Amino acid sequence: xxxxxKITIDGKEVEVPAGLNLIDAAETVGIHIPNxxxxxxxxxxxxxxxxxxxxxxxxxPVIACNTKVxxxxxVHTKTEKVQEIRKFVIDLILSMHPLDCMxxxxxxxxxxxxxxxxxxxxxxxxxxxxxxxxxxxxNPFIKRDPEYCILCGRCVRICKEQGTSVLDFMxxxxxxxxxxANDNPLQxxxxxxxxxxxxxxxxxxxxxxxRWRKGxxxxxxxxxxxxxLCGNSCSVVVSTKDDRVQKINSGGTPxxxxxYICAYGRFWFDSIDGESRVLRPMKRENGRLIETTxxxxxxxxxERLKKAGKDxxxxxxxxxxxxxxxxxxxxATDVVKTKNIGSSxxxxxxxxxxxxxxxxxxxxxxxxxxxxxxxSQWERVLPALDAMVRRKVNRNARLIVISEKETKIGEVASVxxxxxxxxxxxxxxxxxxxxxxxxxKKVEEEVKDVEITEAIEKAAKMIKDSNELVVLSSPALxxxxxxxxxMKGNIVAVPIxxxxxxxxxxxxxxxxxxxxxxxxxxxxxxYAIGNIPLKTRPDxxxxxxxxxxxxxxxxxxxxxxxxxxxxxxxxxxxxxxxRVRYLSMVIQPCGESKSHxxxxxxxxxxxxxxxxxxxxxxxxxxxxxxxxxIEGRFIKxxxxxxxxxxxxxxxxxxxxxxxxxxxxxxxxxxxx
Amino acid sequence: xxxxxxxxxxxxxxxxxxxxxxxxxxxxxxxxxxxxxFVSGPMCGKCFPCALGTGEAKLxxxxxxxxxxxxxxxxxxxxxxxxxxxxxASFCKKGKDTGKFLVDLITNSEEEFKEHVQGKCRYKxxxxxxxxxxxxxxxxxxxxxxxxxxxxxxxxxxxxxYKRGYLPYEIVQKxxxxxxxxxxxxxxxAIELVTHIIxxxxxx
Numbered sequence: 001x002x003x004x005x006k007i008t009i010d011g012k013e014v015e016v017p018a019g020l021n022l023i024d025a026a027e028t029v030g031i032h033i034p035n036x037x038x039x040x041x042x043x044x045x046x047x048x049x050x051x052x053x054x055x056x057x058x059x060x061p062v063i064a065c066n067t068k069v070x071x072x073x074x075v076h077t078k079t080e081k082v083q084e085i086r087k088f089v090i091d092l093i094l095s096m097h098p099l100d101c102m103x104x105x106x107x108x109x110x111x112x113x114x115x116x117x118x119x120x121x122x123x124x125x126x127x128x129x130x131x132x133x134x135x136x137x138x139n140p141f142i143k144r145d146p147e148y149c150i151l152c153g154r155c156v157r158i159c160k161e162q163g164t165s166v167l168d169f170m171x172x173x174x175x176x177x178x179x180x181a182n183d184n185p186l187q188x189x190x191x192x193x194x195x196x197x198x199x200x201x202x203x204x205x206x207x208x209x210x211r212w213r214k215g216x217x218x219x220x221x222x223x224x225x226x227x228x229l230c231g232n233s234c235s236v237v238v239s240t241k242d243d244r245v246q247k248i249n250s251g252g253t254p255x256x257x258x259x260y261i262c263a264y265g266r267f268w269f270d271s272i273d274g275e276s277r278v279l280r281p282m283k284r285e286n287g288r289l290i291e292t293t294x295x296x297x298x299x300x301x302x303e304r305l306k307k308a309g310k311d312x313x314x315x316x317x318x319x320x321x322x323x324x325x326x327x328x329x330x331x332a333t334d335v336v337k338t339k340n341i342g343s344s345x346x347x348x349x350x351x352x353x354x355x356x357x358x359x360x361x362x363x364x365x366x367x368x369x370x371x372x373x374x375x376s377q378w379e380r381v382l383p384a385l386d387a388m389v390r391r392k393v394n395r396n397a398r399l400i401v402i403s404e405k406e407t408k409i410g411e412v413a414s415v416x417x418x419x420x421x422x423x424x425x426x427x428x429x430x431x432x433x434x435x436x437x438x439x440x441k442k443v444e445e446e447v448k449d450v451e452i453t454e455a456i457e458k459a460a461k462m463i464k465d466s467n468e469l470v471v472l473s474s475p476a477l478x479x480x481x482x483x484x485x486x487m488k489g490n491i492v493a494v495p496i497x498x499x500x501x502x503x504x505x506x507x508x509x510x511x512x513x514x515x516x517x518x519x520x521x522x523x524x525x526x527y528a529i530g531n532i533p534l535k536t537r538p539d540x541x542x543x544x545x546x547x548x549x550x551x552x553x554x555x556x557x558x559x560x561x562x563x564x565x566x567x568x569x570x571x572x573x574x575x576x577x578x579r580v581r582y583l584s585m586v587i588q589p590c591g592e593s594k595s596h597x598x599x600x601x602x603x604x605x606x607x608x609x610x611x612x613x614x615x616x617x618x619x620x621x622x623x624x625x626x627x628x629x630i631e632g633r634f635i636k637x638x639x640x641x642x643x644x645x646x647x648x649x650x651x652x653x654x655x656x657x658x659x660x661x662x663x664x665x666x667x668x669x670x671x672x
Numbered sequence: 673x674x675x676x677x678x679x680x681x682x683x684x685x686x687x688x689x690x691x692x693x694x695x696x697x698x699x700x701x702x703x704x705x706x707x708x709x710f711v712s713g714p715m716c717g718k719c720f721p722c723a724l725g726t727g728e729a730k731l732x733x734x735x736x737x738x739x740x741x742x743x744x745x746x747x748x749x750x751x752x753x754x755x756x757x758x759x760x761a762s763f764c765k766k767g768k769d770t771g772k773f774l775v776d777l778i779t780n781s782e783e784e785f786k787e788h789v790q791g792k793c794r795y796k797x798x799x800x801x802x803x804x805x806x807x808x809x810x811x812x813x814x815x816x817x818x819x820x821x822x823x824x825x826x827x828x829x830x831x832x833x834y835k836r837g838y839l840p841y842e843i844v845q846k847x848x849x850x851x852x853x854x855x856x857x858x859x860x861x862a863i864e865l866v867t868h869i870i871x872x873x874x875x876x
Binding site: 045046047048049050052060061081084085088089092093095096125126127129151171172173174175176 | 760
């Protein structure tokens with residue numbers, strides 16, 4: 001979108017990017033065109049009629065949300081005619097909306113309030129209408145109050161676009177309202193409680209269930225951060241008040257298909273100071289874990305580590321921050337002097353594959369190929385990926401799904417091929433060779449004997465015709481799938497943990513004993529860092545667990561060191577699409593918890609080594625790995641084929657059990 | 673295309689409604705019929721000026737035709753405003769046509785609308801604005817109307833040739849529902865509909 005066009009808005013001659021609609025174009029030069037039903041990134045529907053503008057040369061006003069800018073266009077956004085229409089519509093909406101801004105939680109961010117102010121409407125000049133619809137507040141996540149609803153339809157549309165389709169309109173005119181199927185409460189209507197509707201509701205009709213008197217928008221401090229509960233690493237905006245997280249919204253680029261967070265990402269924050277949060281170091285005495293001081297705990301750990309030396313095994317989760325990973329690497333190699341750092345990343349991916357995984361811009365893609373991935377918002381397996389792909393499909397991208405078993409995402413695919421993945425990929429590559437793909441003799445030999453079916457032909461044609469191809473592959477099939485991306489486009493391996501790629505880039509690469517080996521066979525001292533998917537104590541003399549919560553594993557530890565959650569320390573990660581992402585320090589660490597890096601630095605000091613503070617340039621240096629797409633082998637790495645649903649639930653079990661997500665687990669189950 | 677098909681299946685188009693509305697004489701009744709039929713029929717209700725505007729218009733028209741509390745000439749102004757805005761801002765032709773119908777009707781029959789606000793329906797179609805009364809000069813005291821009245825709204829005594837000093841026939845307005853049954857049975861046409869401008873009671 002490098003092209004610009006010259007247009008005149010309200011007498012100002014400006015240059016705006018070509019291809020935008022008038023609302024977005026005007027926004028780039030600081031002119032706001034009122035709207036209620038417009039959703040950035042989606043096609044304008046022109047229902048609210050607030051965005052009507054007048055264009056010179058056209059007889060009637062047009063809707064700005066669905067009119068693209070054209071060179072030389074002369075637009076008037078505030079003529080008497082359109083202002084009167086806007087005032088009329090706001091006036092009408094006000095006649096059916098409670099006038100209780102003084103106690104309304106949405107005051108300050110409510111679009112209706114904003115426009116009522118702009119058009120000087122203290123109250124409606126029309127007849128007051130009250131309907132007495134009941135509020136749905138039978139769940140701890142989303143409160144729906146139809147009395148406030150202005151029927152803009154944003155929630156309905158966002159829910160449909162991401163494929164959940166829980167909400168819809170019933171009735172017409174002033175008697176219409178937004179309901180679920182059969183008007184059931186949300187938990188009985190297939191809702192996943194992702195809360196996308198909360199992010200788009202312009203008024204108080206959809207609200208986080210516990211928001212009442214938890215502060216209003218202007219009281220919040222807002223932080224951009226990233227959710228690290230699964231491999232999607234979604235952008236979030238965290239609102240805090242009095243150093244407590246009050247709510248989490250989806251972050252990132254407005255209008256992007258990636259702007260989504262799931263129920264975990266939006267509601268896990270109860271667990272930050274939940275019951276099982278470890279606030280002070282603990283050590284085992286007479287068989288029981290008792291609280292102790294940092295000095296004492298670190299001294300005990302240091303002693304053991306010194307004794308064990310290279311017989312120590314580190315087990316680390318793939319969602320710690322880059323800085324923590326570097327500190328761990330240095331601590332292990334320079335201080336403890338062991339190579340045994342096993343990361344849970346190695347359970348589902350070859351480290352080399354994550355390094356070869358490329359950078360992509362999903363918003364530009366016009367063809368997506370899913371290889372061996374079964375994302376599902378309902379199963380809570382990479383829900384953001386599922387939502388993203390469905391939204392892409394709804395925005396006219398094509399989708400090819402290659403999987404061993406029938407998948408739900410396959411239902412929306414242009415081509416859905418079920419069967420042995422390797423064999424399917426081979427066929428596609430053969431078809432691509434026919435379409436002009438150049439490969440080595442070896443690959444040609446490999447695919448020589450496979451048959452090409454109609455579906456394969458169709459898929460190959462799509463690949464050939466695409467402009468921006470993105471292949472999303474499970475790590476286990478990355479090697480084989482990368483042959484498809486040889487022709488064009490880019491390929492990305494989708495890991496299960498939030499900073500899997502970052503952790504690998506920072507040098508956690510299992511040069512010594514592997515995670516599996518350490519977890520199974522143990523070592524003299526086992527040092528577990530973060531939420532690893534391990535529930536029982538490995539065979540070891542001494543178990544250190546460094547985590548924010550008292551997990552099953554931590555309960556069996558000899559020393560528990562309280563670490564911070566990813567909201568309590570600033571840092572960076574590298575997401576699966578290869579982008580460096582920043583996490584802010586959203587709140588102060590709970591209790592005496594410390595970041596992983598600080599704990600390692602302190603431990604090193606006690607053990608007689610000074611570890612330098614990790615800086616940005618350390619991370620940058622580690623990031624500097626060049627990788628090239630190469631021909632891959634046609635094999636499925638069975639060893640790295642894991643059950644994603646179990647893995648994600650296992651890693652997040654303490655968070656689920658310590659927040660309102662427990663309700664979700666108990667009332668409707670986590671895998672609907 | 674699809675919407676047209678749907679409208680066909682449902683039956684009425686905006687044109688049909690206009691034709692039906694034209695069979696009424698009273699302008700307020702015309703408008704009320706048009707809007708009510710539009711809302712329950714061809715309206716898609718997707719864009720706000722039409723979806724919300726018709727709702728408000730219907731309420732205002734009911735207020736005028738039933739002479740509800742607070743009715744004033746402002747209601748006519750509001751109706752006009754709704755019509756104009758629907759005409760300008762509606763997405764589709766149906767909404768625009770409905771807006772135009774309202775505007776035209778009110779412009780052409782403004783006087784009639786104003787009479788309604790004052791309590792008079794000149795075509796005697798707004799039942800809240802009319803009264804049934806018995807013209808004593810024409811009444812032959814046959815008692816047919818009293819017999820047929822389901823609401824016991826008619827009092828009087830059947831005239832007998834040998835009796836004098838009987839009770840004259842009268843309609844108790846409080847009980848009368850204006851169902852019109854008595855009109856049908858009266859052999860002499862003694863029951864009349866009256867409508868008149870209600871004198872405003874001003875509290876001093």
